[in-house]
Amino acid sequence: MSPHPYYNPELHGPYERIDIGPLDLEDGGQLPQCTLAVAVHGQLNAAKDNAILVPTWYSGTSKIMEQVYIGPGRPLDPAKYCILVVNQIGNGLSTSPHHGAKPWAFPKVRIGDDVRAQHRLLTEHFGIRRLALVFGGSMGAQQTYEWAVRYPEMVERAAPLAGTASNTEHDTLFSETLCEALTSDPGFAEGRYGSAAEVAAGLRRHARLWTVMGWSTEFFQQGRHRALGFDSMNDFVxxxxxxxxxxxxxxxxxxxxxKWQRGDVARHTGGDLPAALGRIRAHTYVMPISHDMFFPPADAERECHHVPRGVFRPIECIDGHLGLFGTDPAAIAQIDANLRELLALPA
Structure with a gap:
């Protein structure tokens, strides 16, 4: 494994890296050694029916999921549940491009590959056959939907937060600009750069684009950056x-x-999204964020109508998509209330 100053247990741990063996990929190719970084909070009970799966979002790791959503007395309580936060492939802790000798030639991995890898991990390594809940935000929501559609008999409850089951053209186009911010930097050198520092300008552009779309216009209008401890917007950026x-x-x-751009459960049903969502058996609370410009509530509500036991529970938060970071305590309280209610429903 290639060293990288950012991806280490001191910043993102504790977690365990578990080798699940070779993983054949949906778009062809293979990860000859697929290793998933897993942070486990709590213990499996004797029946192994208290497991909760939390997949990670774009750029995020298991650490932020722990910091924002897991804790004593909360719905995701390690005293009651065994909460497994599995880092997605490519996020730097699980098998990722920077681990290989030719990171620019890393094979194409889909959301479905992540979920199949997680399924192998849970069933073969942990012996888990039922999940009390799958809960994830953004790309974690994409994985949540994929779990509920691909393995409906295993998922008792699902809570996709700030994400959709099928990525929209608008979202795909915007994420393409995020990619171009990186690849257009001469230092990127077609992915053959020596270190991230050589792509510093591209990473800054990437961050500025995230600032524009990740936070809402109301976030800017109300000067929310000051409430987060930054004197000016430039300082915040x-x-x-x-x-x-x-x-x-x-x-x-x-x-x-x-894989974010290509997230779409409808490929299981020949492009028929309602049919794919109709496969879901889980009690499902669909939780878009009110001011999210990546995954707006209207997109999530349209999908929710096709989930047999779907309940639409939008989260009021002017911070927008990046309210996922826990910047608004009132929004986190709404999410907790929904998760507590969802977990109280009979399987």
Whole structure:
């Protein structure tokens, strides 16, 4: 495994890297050694029916999921549940481009490949046959839908947050601009750069684009950056947004963006999205964020109508998509209330 100063247990741990063996990929090719980084909170009970799966979002790792959504007395309580936060392929902790000798030649991985890998991990390594809940935000929501459609008999409850089952053309186009911010940097050198520092300008552009779309217009209008401790918007962009994305590996970000753009459960049913969503057996709380410009509530509501036990529960939060970071305590309280209610429903 190639060293990288950003992807390490000191910043993102503790987690365990578990080798699940070779993984054949939906678009062809193979990961000859697929290793998933897993953070486990709590313990499996004797029946192994208290497991909750939490997949990660674009750029995120298991650490932020723990910090924002898991804790004593909360719905995701390690004293009651065994909460497995599985880092998606390509995020830097699980098998990722920067681990290989030729990171620019990393094979194309889909959301479905992540979910099949997670299924193998849970069933073969942990012996889990039922999931009390699958809960994920953004790309984690894409994985949540994929789980509920692909393995309907295994998922008792699902909670996709700030994400959709089928990526829209608008979202695909915008994520393409995020990719171009990286690949247009001369230092990117077709992915053959020596370190992320050589793509610093591209990573800054990437961070600025995220600032524009990740936060809402109301976030800017109300000066929410000041409530987060930043005196000016420039300071917020430089220290928070560029500070967040700046250390990351560009090839890792591109690998995640490629599967984000192509997230679509309808490929299970020949392009028929209602039919795919109709496969879901889980109690499903669909939770878009009110001011999200990536995955707006209207898109999530249209999909929710086709989920047999789907309940539409939008989260009011002017911060927009990046309210996922936990910047608005009131929004997190709404999410917790929904998860508590969902977990109380009979399987």
């Amino acid at each position: 430089d220290r928070f947004m560029s500070g967040y994305f700046g250390p990351m590996d560009p090839n890792n970000l591109l690998a995640m963006a490629w």
